[in-house]
Amino acid sequence: MKFILLILFFSLVMFAYPVWRLGEWLQLPLVVLIVSTLLLFSSQFIARFVLRSHVNRATYLYRRAADFFLGMSPILLGLVLLVEITNLVVNFSPQSLQTLGFGILAITFVAGLWGLSVAWKPDIVTVRLLSDKLGKPVRFVQISDVHIGSRTVRFLEKTMQRVEALKPDFLCITGDFIDQSGITEDKLASLKYFSGPIYSCIGNHERYEDLEDIVSRMESLGVEVLRNRSVTADGLQLIGVDDHEDPEQVAKVLPTIEVLKNAFSILLYHRPEGIEAAQAQGVDLKLSGHTHNGQIVPFNKAVSSRFKFTKGLYPFKGSYLYVNEGTGTWGPTLRLGTRSEITVFELTPTQLNRYG
16 A cells, blocks of 8 residues: 555646646646546556556557656656746746746757667776786677667667677677567567677566566577576686575675686676675676666666665675676666666786786
């Protein structure tokens, strides 16, 4: 009951209030104002619960529209509040409020187009590290939180084309690759665009959906899904730990997997938690995602209050944690104040760096 009340309160504040006030300032007819407010107020409930099991073109478009409104709602709310507060001092005329209302719509629309363009083209981020455990240079790519389901097959195709163009030795996927049940193998076929090995761990969204089927489809396309196990390849050890809500998941699972002391070890774990346990077990580099860095301001503040590490590279007692901000997006195909990224890691032997 508390959860339902919280959702209702959130929807009233984020959706109903700014839409109603904006409609009043724009002098919309009462019937139009009531209908539009009710539709937008209930949009997330309809998209995520009523239509969850319905998969067709119409429901897809509705969900995308509802998610886009969700993404723009913080900007809309902030602009409405700014006018409200200013109006207490200035006391705008109805005509001025109408003009400001159109201005709010224009700013929101432009911000939405910008956020959409950022979400569609991830930045290429390069991270360079040294290690005396390496016998030769290694170059690999990390993608994370692609969210196929929320994101389209076309987005995956473009992402894999860009990964292949980077010509890395291998690719790591750090969870939340899929966030919808029933994503068929043919929709994931662009994984084959990449000519090298692909290693993956599972994220929370795979667990929420048809996990075993997802793993089976990815493996049939050549992906090595590392579920609480490791593999060695060309002097490297790649370890995958299954996602879990327990903050101690890495500390509990990693001791059951032998971390090779003489090989450069890379741990794939979806959440940016457990670097302390990973370092204690001798892991050299931990790769994570999950946070999206909030994806849309001001949600980054909420994320940073939940997770100590939210984006980028963190050295820790000789080991490293890297948190990818997310290659894709969840919910709105939108980025405001954050970036989507494809991360390129360039690992160089210490001796080669010293004398080369």
